[in-house]
Amino acid sequence: QVQLVQSGAEVGRPGASVRVSCRTSGYTFSDHYIHWVRQSPGQGLEWVGWSSSDSAGTNYAQKFQGRVTMTRDTSIKTAYMELSGLTSDDTAVYFCARGGYSTSWYILDYWGQGTRVIVSS
Amino acid sequence: SNEVTQPPTLSVSPGQTARITCSGHNLGHRFVCWYQQRPGQSPQLVFYQDTRRPSGVPERFSGSTSGDTATLTITGTQAMDEADYFCQTWDSTTVRFGGGTKLTVL
Numbered sequence: 001q002v003q004l005v006q007s008g009a010e011v012g013r014p015g016a017s018v019r020v021s022c023r024t025s026g027y028t029f030s031d032h033y034i035h036w037v038r039q040s041p042g043q044g045l046e047w048v049g050w051s052s053s054d055s056a057g058t059n060y061a062q063k064f065q066g067r068v069t070m071t072r073d074t075s076i077k078t079a080y081m082e083l084s085g086l087t088s089d090d091t092a093v094y095f096c097a098r099g100g101y102s103t104s105w106y107i108l109d110y111w112g113q114g115t116r117v118i119v120s121s
Numbered sequence: 122s123n124e125v126t127q128p129p130t131l132s133v134s135p136g137q138t139a140r141i142t143c144s145g146h147n148l149g150h151r152f153v154c155w156y157q158q159r160p161g162q163s164p165q166l167v168f169y170q171d172t173r174r175p176s177g178v179p180e181r182f183s184g185s186t187s188g189d190t191a192t193l194t195i196t197g198t199q200a201m202d203e204a205d206y207f208c209q210t211w212d213s214t215t216v217r218f219g220g221g222t223k224l225t226v227l
Contacts, residue, residue, distance in 0.1 A: 001222065035216065037164075044221040045156075045164065045207050046157035059214045095163055107154055111163040 004027040004096055004112035012116045017084040020115045022096030024077045029053065033099030035108055036070065036078040038092040041094075050099060051079055086119045093117075125210055125219040132225040139195040141222045143208030146189060153191040154209040155184060157202075158221075164207065167192060200226050 005023045012018040022034060030053035037048050049060035051070035058070045069082045079096060093114040100107035125145040131223050133139045143153060152171055156164040168184040181196045195202055203226045208219040 037218075044205075045158075045209075045218040047216040047218060050216075061215065098163075106172075106209075106216055107166065107169050108156070108164075108209070108216075109166050111165070114163055 002098065002110045004098060004110055004114045006094075006096060006112040009116040009118070011120060012086045012090075014086055014088070014119060014121055015085050016080055018086060018117055019080055019082040020094050020096075020117070022079045022081075023110050024049060024079070024098070027098070029072075029077040030074055031101060033105045034070075034072065035097045035099055036068075036081045037095045037108070039095070039114075040089075040092040043092075046092070048081065050105070052105075083117075088119050091117060091119045123217060125208060125217055127206075127208060127219040127222045129220065130223045130225065132227060133198050135198060135200060135226055137198055139198045139202070139224055139226075141193045141206050141208075141224065143191040143193075143210075143219050144189055145210060145217075145219075148189040148191055148210055149186050151210055151212070153184070153186060154213075155182075155191075155193045156207045156209065158207065159204045167206075167214045195224075198224075198226055202226055 003025045007021040010018045033050040033052045035050045036048040036083040049057045067085050071080045095114045096112040097108035098110040155168040156166045158164040167178050167182050183194045205221045207221045
């Protein structure tokens with residue numbers, strides 16, 4: 001069965017960077033985008049961006065451009081999201097989610113359990 | 122405007138029909154997806170591409186679109202349906218979520 005398992009909670013200092021991983025199984029990793037979505041405390045869902053294994057590369061929400069980097073290691077079927085220049089506004093739960101196959105890339109059909117990132121000095 | 126608007130809250134009694142709306146410019150030009158998020162859990166896809174329901178999602182969940190408004194309908198709402206619901210739209214390369222609707226079943 002399809003599974004996405006994320007790394008554990010992180011605490012980052014203001015101005016620092018944090019990296020979250022998303023280990024996948026149960027499907028062909030290279031056939032699907034991995035999306036990243038965050039949820040600030042008590043708030044809604046905010047799309048951060050996606051990464052792919054093909055020439056499409058990555059695409060980030062304008063708000064995060066210049067601060068976020070999404071990468072993938074196909075050999076271990078794991079995706080990563082690194083966010084730099086942390087501020088208190090980045091305190092949130094970060095989810096990875098699988099995009100649907102091919103032209104259904106925008107359908108987030110399986111989700112990870114979420115990783116809590118706390119920004120604190 | 123790129124905003125996608127949902128009512129913040131909706132309350133229904135058990136057994137009633139809940140209709141959660143999602144509005145946005147040109148929303149009707151793209152398929153809309155719907156996600157359910159129970160407290161402390163990850164979101165779960167419950168409806169997509171106008172007529173499709175993932176395996177395991179009860180038949181009481183359905184969706185429709187009219188003009189620039191999409192609607193998730195829960196027929197015969199049950200206590201277990203109490204959750205936050207998010208609509209999601211997309212364009213050629215990006216994704217956008219609505220603000221979410223907290224459904225209370227009481």
